[in-house]
Amino acid sequence: MPVSINRYFLKIFIPVAILFSIVAGTYSGWNDFNNSIDSRINTQNLVFESFASSIKQPLLQGSFIEVKIRTNELSKHSQIYCIEISPAMDILVSCNKDLAAGNIYIVEEDLHFGDINSKVLGHIKIAFDNSDLVTEVIRKSAKNILGFLALATLLFLALSTGFSRIKTDLDKLVVLATGHGKVTSAVSHFSISEFDSIGKRIISQIEISKREWEAKVAIDMANQVAHDIRAPLTALGIAINERSEHSEEKQNLAIQAIERISVIAEDLLVYSRIKSGEFSKDNGITQTSTTPSCEVVSCVSTIVNEKNLTLKRSKILIDGLENSCEVLAEVNSLQRVLSNIIENAIDATSKVEVPRVQVSIRKYALVCEISILDNGCGIPEEIISSLGRKGVSFDKPNGNGLGLYHAREKLREWSSDLEISSAVGVGTIARIKLKLA
């Protein structure tokens, strides 16, 4: 799961810096200690040799006081723990300290009268105290650790400053890329050149996407309008052609058709206002703040009547006209939905010998259901689920898949639903469940 860069920085850098400081500081101190102890021991070996050489003649000549004087002088040095000198059988200078104490380095040797093969003159032992090196290594390690921590802190501060700028630019990029947050002119200005390049690219891509979307919406709208306008135009055409018979009815039909064409034209105007105005959250799809209501029976009746005028072989039946219900839907849009679905039913029964299309209205507790039944060829199970997707139609050579798509979209807007049930060779029922106002 992605982690923000700040958290990542804090979670990784600080523990690593602390651990590194401790390890590096301790290692450095330990390394210094080992070098120091080697050097110290070499020096102490030399001190021993030099001292042993210096007391040999006084021992040989019996000048034991001189031996003690020289021993005392050497003993004053802080590194000398104790000295023991034993000529022959006696101990001339003794060491009364505990030689098993820690950090004590002991050097001892026999002194000879002449060369190493000659008789033993005596024995000399010097114990050197190297405990200061231990204290020194602790002190040095602590100093090194603090040094590394200070360095890490400086590095952290330097990186933080850098990261802060990176973070600010990244935030701006996130705003640009996701669209979450207010996009102001400040957002499109970056302090880091690489991010500036990326930001400009994103802005450019957004512009392109915006234009593409606008074009697409325009095309969709045009397609929808072209699709929807066919029915009222057909009705208008019939009304104009058959004006001598049932003139009042046909007059009403023409008026209704003109009203519908007006609505469709109005949609085009609304769209043009959207284009000149601001984007919506849904990539330009207009959202109304409140859903209007309309009466279902009149809505259904209008459409059915309009359709029946165009039908020659059999008429659409209506059932449930007594079930008046006020639903949350915009009347013109509902009429377009109904028109599309009923039109589908009519198309489905075009090859049936005795076509039957029936529209029923039922009122329930929370919803008002309009069902459109036909005895058409039916829709296979595997096709039903994809119906309502844009561009998907069934058994319509010139189908563009917009009718059901528009219907589903609209119904979704009204928190309503469309169910389609079908059996191949039997028929189809489309149920529109509208929320009661």
Add this chain to the structure above:
Amino acid sequence: MSLYANSQEIKNYGYVPLTFPRDPANVNLFAEHIVLGQILEPVVDTDTLGNVTPGVAESWVFEDAGLTIKLKIRNDRHFSNGVKLTARDVKYTIDRMIEKKSQSSNFLKSVKQVIATETNDVIIKLSEANVAILKALSRDQLGIVPNGWVFDKDSKEPFVGTGPYNLKEIDNLWYLIENEKYVGGKKPFIKKWRLIYLFDQDGNIPKTPVPDYAPAITYFAKNALEKTSGPRQLKYLEQVSFAQTSAWWHPSGKNFKSLEFRTRAMSFIEQALSLGTEKLKLERATGVIPKGVSGYVDFDARGVPPKQFAVKKLSSLKIGLVGSIFDDILASVEFATIAKRYGFTLEIIKIQPNEIKNIGEKKIDIVCAGWAGGFNDPEGFIALLPTYLGEEFPEYIGERLSLEYTKGRIEQNWTTRGEIFKNINSELRKTQLMVPGWKIPFFISGSPKLVSEEASFRYTPRLQSVKEK
């Protein structure tokens, strides 16, 4: 493969005093000591740095707060006659040297008793815890001779020792020949040396033969050798030298107790020696203890100018010059003229080395001598003085200084000891009991093909170290 040829050729060794060979107890010349050191081994030895090392004693311990030294004598030493060396031989030698009042007896005055034990130890009882006693015992003169041995001047092999060489007379010539019984160190490389003697008692060198190796020759001998060696090229190396000359207010002089006389006489000597050393480009000594030995002090001249003395009439001043070492100084400086300024008429008396014991009979006011000292220690220079003074040193320097001297002899704190002897050194100068002469440079002269241990702090060189390239 050794770089050195194993030479069977006889080499010439110089220079040996005419007095040699003689009983070691009578030896008092440095050049004699050098030869003795090739034949005899002392109870302790010294290394090239002047440090005490085991000799015929392999170890020792100090007991009774330094009043007793117990020396363990080696079991592996045999005299040149094949007899094994024992503790009895050591006792005999030391006792003999003390009884015969040898030059070394001056350094053994604190020896109370020498005991040879059945376990082949020698126990030396001391009257005082003398710090320098072991250095004194390292003297070549104290090389061990067999128990009961006496010097036979007519013998062709007069010495019996455990050293690397024997002394043998062959066809009226003396030779040092490798002692095959010697185990004390490296076998000699040069197996046979012919001894080349000085021309006369004054130390003049003969014209021929030129020594192949001659250590401890003086500056004057070196110059003479350079002239006489002819086309043969010799190499010369200056070696470490503690030898120096000095002049001492002598107790046998009739004016010994006169402070005025002493001041005037010693001031004269100071000026004469100052001029002489400057003329001969010699390094002036500063006191009885030479540079490089503990107790040395850098001291300026203390002479009083002659005009400060209101001299009414000339007095006689008798000066005894031991050996010939002052000859060149005498030749280079108008001693008589300077002496006159100080109100003296000079009487110069030459004292031969074999006359030193009777020096008191000469009734001299001032004795001038050169000596190399006994060993590398303040005691090595001071304790020798009675030989020339005819008087024990503590007596000579007076009660106050003799107390200091006694303290210095037993002081185990070497720094304090050095300060004590520095003080004594300074006092001798301040009181004008002594006037220092000059530092006697010593040289090693030899064939360029010979390599030796060169200048070292061991008092006498070792011929066994000489190799031929």
